[in-house]
Amino acid sequence: MKITVFNGSPRGRKSNSHRIVDPLLEGARQAGAQTEEIFLTEYNINHCCGCFSCWTKTPGKCVIDDDMSDLIDIFYESDYVGMATPVYGLFMTSILKKFNERLLPTATPHIHKNEDGGCYHEERMHYPRFFMIANAGFPGEHNFDLFKAYMASQNPVLEVYRNSGGVLEEWPDENVKKRINEFYDALREAGKEMVNEGQVSEDIIKSIHAELISDDEFIEGVNQYWDEAQA
Ligand SMILES: Cc1cc2nc3c(=O)[nH]c(=O)nc-3n(C[C@H](O)[C@H](O)[C@H](O)COP(=O)(O)O)c2cc1C
Known part of the structure; x- marks a missing residue:
């Protein structure tokens, strides 16, 4: 079994997104899966130009010559594909959005209606099963509303919505550190269960999704951090 995560944070290997992906994939490897985390910021991916050649003149193939064709090969080779992103303007980063738009060659132009009443394109080849990992800078849940709507039609195997994401970088309080370690343990278990149980x-x-820190403690700590950073 192969599990691939496409990480759309511009902070790449130093991102909070990576801090979440890492234990999840570690658990999956412990259960026998082959895993890969792809930091999209390290790849040359251009915008979709909207020409629809991948549906007409060159079915399944994009006319743009960049890294996307290799990434689509990896997409098809995977049993599970995760998308990891920080919340930017209430949704995914433009890096991950651009990647998603460039998956157009994996669909055909034909449209069908699902049981949910929504209309979708047909998959050109069998799709991997998806999972989503988003982390927000703010406390609360509303920053994930668009992700939940986006994933609703995709039957994801897992959705991870981590609020107060900055707490993963560094936080002095020992109780918070303990809860962060429990969060990582739960992610490792999730990785194992994905492989073993599907x-x-x-x-x-x-x-x-257990609380790592109270909203008030997080807000106070973050505001103090930015005061010091500006001084
Ligand atoms: C341009 C920009 C837009 C952002 N927009 C949001 C937002 O809408 N909601 C939110 O909760 N956090 C927002 N954030 C904060 C990031 O989601 C947060 O810092 C996150 O932990 C970064 O994760 P990463 O290290 O994986 O990139 C934004 C950050 C940037 C730089």
């Missing part, structure tokens, strides 16, 4: 249990999903 799903993630409710208990693990609950542990992943």
Whole structure:
């Protein structure tokens, strides 16, 4: 089994997104999967030019000569594909959005209607099963509303919505550190369950979304950090 995560943070290997992906993939490897995290910021990916040649003149192939054709090969080779991103303007980064738009050659122009009433394009080849990992700078849940709507039609194996994401970088409080370690443990278990069970249990999903820090403590710490950074 192969699991690939496309990480859309401009902060790449230093990102909070990577801090979340890393234990998840570690757990998957412990259960026998082959894993890869692709830092999209390190690749040459141009914007989709909207020519639809991948549906007409060169079916399944994009006319743009950049790294995307190799990434689409990796996409098809994967049993599970994760998209990891920080929340930027209430949704995914432009890096990950651009990657998603360039997946157009993986669909055909033909449209069908799902049971949910929505209209979708047909998959050109069998798609991997998706999962989503988003981390927000703010406390609260509303920053993930667009992600939840986006994933609703995709039958994802897992959705990880981590608020107060900056806390993963460094936080002095020992109780918070302990909860962060529990969060990483739950992600490792989720990775194992994805491989062994093809799903993630409710208990693990609950542990992943347990509060790491109170809103007030986080807001106070963040505001103090920025005061010092500006001084
Ligand atoms: C341009 C920009 C837009 C952002 N927009 C949001 C936002 O809408 N909501 C939010 O909660 N955080 C927002 N953030 C904060 C990031 O989501 C947060 O810093 C995150 O932890 C960064 O994750 P990363 O290290 O994986 O890139 C924004 C940050 C930047 C730089």
